[in-house]
Structures are given as C-alpha cells and as structure tokens.
Amino acid sequence: MAKGDNGYFWGTGRRKKSVAQVRLSAGEGKISVNASLLEKYFPKEIQQIIVTQPLKVTETLNKVDLLIRVKGGGKSGQAGAIRHGLARALMAFNESFRSPLKKAGYLTRDPRMKERKKYGQPGARKKFQFSKR
Numbered sequence: 001m002a003k004g005d006n007g008y009f010w011g012t013g014r015r016k017k018s019v020a021q022v023r024l025s026a027g028e029g030k031i032s033v034n035a036s037l038l039e040k041y042f043p044k045e046i047q048q049i050i051v052t053q054p055l056k057v058t059e060t061l062n063k064v065d066l067l068i069r070v071k072g073g074g075k076s077g078q079a080g081a082i083r084h085g086l087a088r089a090l091m092a093f094n095e096s097f098r099s100p101l102k103k104a105g106y107l108t109r110d111p112r113m114k115e116r117k118k119y120g121q122p123g124a125r126k127k128f129q130f131s132k133r
Contacts, residue, residue, distance in 0.1 A: 009092040013085025015110045018073030022085035024093055027065030033082070034069060047079040054087040054106050058097045064090075084109055 009024040031051070033041040042048050055061040066086065070078045087106035090097045101107050115124040122128060 009089045011085040011087070011089030011092060013081040013083065013088060013109075015080035015084060016073045016077040016113060018070060018077035018081040020068060020070040020078065020081035020085040022082065022089045023067040024086070024089040025065050025067075026063065029062035030065045032067050042075065042079060044075070047075060050079040051082045051086070053083055053104070054090055054101060057100050057104050057106070058090055058094075060090065060093075064093070080110060 007025055011022045011024070013020045013022065031038040033051075038048060038051060042051065052061065055064070068082055068085075070082055072078075073081070083106055087101045091101060091107070098107070117124050
C-alpha cells in the first residue's frame with residue numbers, strides 16, 4: 001500500500017487463502033494477471049467484473065495499467081483478493097479515492113476462512129453417528 005520507485009503504486013489484497021500483489025501505474029488500461037491477460041486467466045465474466053469493480057467506481061478503467069501476481073486458493077478467492085489489493089493500490093495512487101472505495105466496501109478484507117477439521121471427527125462440523133448401545 002505504498003508508492004514504489006518509477007511511479008508504481010502497490011497494494012496487497014487477501015481473501016480466504018488467496019493473496020494478490022497489485023502493481024498500478026499510469027497507462028491505457030492493460031491488465032495482466034500472472035503473466036497472462038485478464039480474460040485468459042479469468043474466463044468467467046463474473047470474475048472479470050469483480051476484478052474491475054474498483055476501477056469502475058473510481059472511473060480509472062482506461063487510465064491505469066495493472067500487473068497482478070496472485071497465488072493460493074481458487075479462482076473466486078483470487079478475484080476477491082485482487083479486488084481488495086487493487087482498491088488499496090488505488091488509494092495509494094490518489095487519496096481522494098478512499099471515500100468511494102470505502103463506501104462500496106472494497107477496502108474491507110473478507111475474513112471468512114474454511115474451518116479446520118477436528119480430530120476424532122470426519123469433518124469440520126460433521127460428527128460420527130451416536131449409538132447408545
């Protein structure tokens with residue numbers, strides 16, 4: 001969430017087990033995720049929409065270039081992590097973006113995680129069938 005060298009702005013986003021590092025710079029709207037295009041990495045349109053939501057709220061869709069590295073979790077969690085990291089990078093880029101991003105809820109980390117499996121049981125919540133005799 002800081003300004004780096006050469007006019008780059010960084011933001012780290014997290015959701016579930018996914019972690020995304022977003023590098024933002026002034027440009028014409030190129031979005032690269034793990035060295036591939038956004039449309040190729042996220043073939044589902046809903047995931048592409050989730051990733052670009054902060055850009056639409058701040059009206060910077062064709063004004064910045066994004067270089068994104070994301071790892072861990074599934075595609076849905078990765079899209080949410082990118083959205084969180086992108087919102088933080090946009091806030092570092094321009095402090096006046098804080099209010100619309102906060103109002104839209106993009107600066108809040110989604111804390112929900114998968115519950116761990118407990119010992120002596122088949123799953124996180126499931127229990128073995130009780131037998132009285």
